[in-house]
Amino acid sequence: MTLTITTEEMDRCTVIKPSGRIDSSNASDFDLVLNDVIDGGQKNLVLDLSEIDYMSSAGIRAIVSARKMVKLGVFDGNVVIAAPSERVIDVLNLSGMGRLFPIETTVEAAVADFAKK
Amino acid sequence: MKQTATFPGRYAEIRNIGRFLVSGYDAAELEDDARFQVELATDEATTNIIEHAYGAENVGDIIVTWETTDDALTITLQDTGPRFAPDITALEQSPIADDENLKIGGLGLHFIRTLMDEVHFSYEPYVGNTLTLVKWRKSAETDPILLKHTSSGLYIITVRGRLDHALNAQFENALDQLLVNSHFRIIVNMQHVTYINSSGLRILVSVWRRVRTHDGNLVLANLDDHVMEVFTIVGFDKLFDMFDSVAAAQAALEGIT
Numbered sequence A: 001m002t003l004t005i006t007t008e009e010m011d012r013c014t015v016i017k018p019s020g021r022i023d024s025s026n027a028s029d030f031d032l033v034l035n036d037v038i039d040g041g042q043k044n045l046v047l048d049l050s051e052i053d054y055m056s057s058a059g060i061r062a063i064v065s066a067r068k069m070v071k072l073g074v075f076d077g078n079v080v081i082a083a084p085s086e087r088v089i090d091v092l093n094l095s096g097m098g099r100l101f102p103i104e105t106t107v108e109a110a111v112a113d114f115a116k117k
Numbered sequence B: 001m002k003q004t005a006t007f008p009g010r011y012a013e014i015r016n017i018g019r020f021l022v023s024g025y026d027a028a029e030l031e032d033d034a035r036f037q038v039e040l041a042t043d044e045a046t047t048n049i050i051e052h053a054y055g056a057e058n059v060g061d062i063i064v065t066w067e068t069t070d071d072a073l074t075i076t077l078q079d080t081g082p083r084f085a086p087d088i089t090a091l092e093q094s095p096i097a098d099d100e101n102l103k104i105g106g107l108g109l110h111f112i113r114t115l116m117d118e119v120h121f122s123y124e125p126y127v128g129n130t131l132t133l134v135k136w137r138k139s140a141e142t143d144p145i146l147l148k149h150t151s152s153g154l155y156i157i158t159v160r161g162r163l164d165h166a167l168n169a170q171f172e173n174a175l176d177q178l179l180v181n182s183h184f185r186i187i188v189n190m191q192h193v194t195y196i197n198s199s200g201l202r203i204l205v206s207v208w209r210r211v212r213t214h215d216g217n218l219v220l221a222n223l224d225d226h227v228m229e230v231f232t233i234v235g236f237d238k239l240f241d242m243f244d245s246v247a248a249a250q251a252a253l254e255g256i257t
Helices: A027-039 A057-070 A086-095 A107-115 B013-028 B032-053 B107-115 B138-142 B168-180 B198-213 B225-234 B246-253
Strands: A004-009 A014-022 A044-048 A052-055 A078-082 B002-008 B061-068 B072-078 B118-124 B128-136 B145-149 B155-163 B185-196 B217-221
Touching (some): A004 A027, A014 A057, A052 A057, A057 A078, A057 B107, B002 B013, B013 B032, B032 B072, B032 B107, B145 B168, B185 B198, B185 B225, B198 B225, B217 B246
Parallel strands (some): A014 A052
Antiparallel strands (some): B002 B061, B118 B128, B145 B155
16 A cells, blocks of 8 residues: 655755555655655654554654654754644554654644744 | 454555454454554554564465454464564563664564553464464453343343342343343353352342243353352252353253244
């Protein structure tokens, strides 16, 4: 199942919005887009998860490895999670990531997190 | 109820396995949260089988079975790969909880173990691995008197707790409802009954008499030793038909039409 992912460049960050469900069959698509954005020099990522109704540990892996990459090097960036559904919050908490990542209830708030810096 | 289907060992099948399980959720009357938890655990288990037992996609099939019992929905996943039995007890902590050490291996197993009530692995040479995932049915855990009917028209009452002043009124009421509606073939599952007093016994005998006059029967299943002793002392062990399991009681009652 292909995952539809849109990316939008903002002033200080890039918003990445996958939609549908993320499992082992398509997490590599998500991974690929995250890598592309980071390889392009962007280290501030907002993951808009408002249209993800289901995510397995495969999705968590992609997000954790993106976080690792933006934290490398001199200018470290961050990954902010925006608008996750209750199910996705369950999965984040289950993985222990709930307290590791900033989580905002809206994309606007997540984007504003970077503007503050 | 029980259903089995075989799926090719491909990640794209995860969704199809999820769909196959829906009839199991319905049969077990699982709530939304439990459905999500079982779906996610099965997804993670399927991924592990493809990744670790088979080592790649399209190497072998996965046989998925769901089965409902009075107390639980049980999912089994069988593969034909080499032995794969990770140490599930070591994974109670999330493997990525530690910021400094973002090791993400074993996350799927951590999910499985956290989401399910019971997890078992077994391996048989020349057959393969079997992973068993059990989700307890919430209603079965909490309702003191749980009434179910089978497709063959039997009624099964599962009682949880003490058949004394605590539950007798509710128990008698549930049985009366069956008789009023002309259901005369009844199994009382005593598995979780820890005590029965004389009025509990009186209720059972009274209902037994009434169903007998309609050519039905009321039988007992899964009595524990203490409760059995009470029946033996008053001689009721000779009055009631008693069975070691609900399934055996069902088989016996299905002979009556």
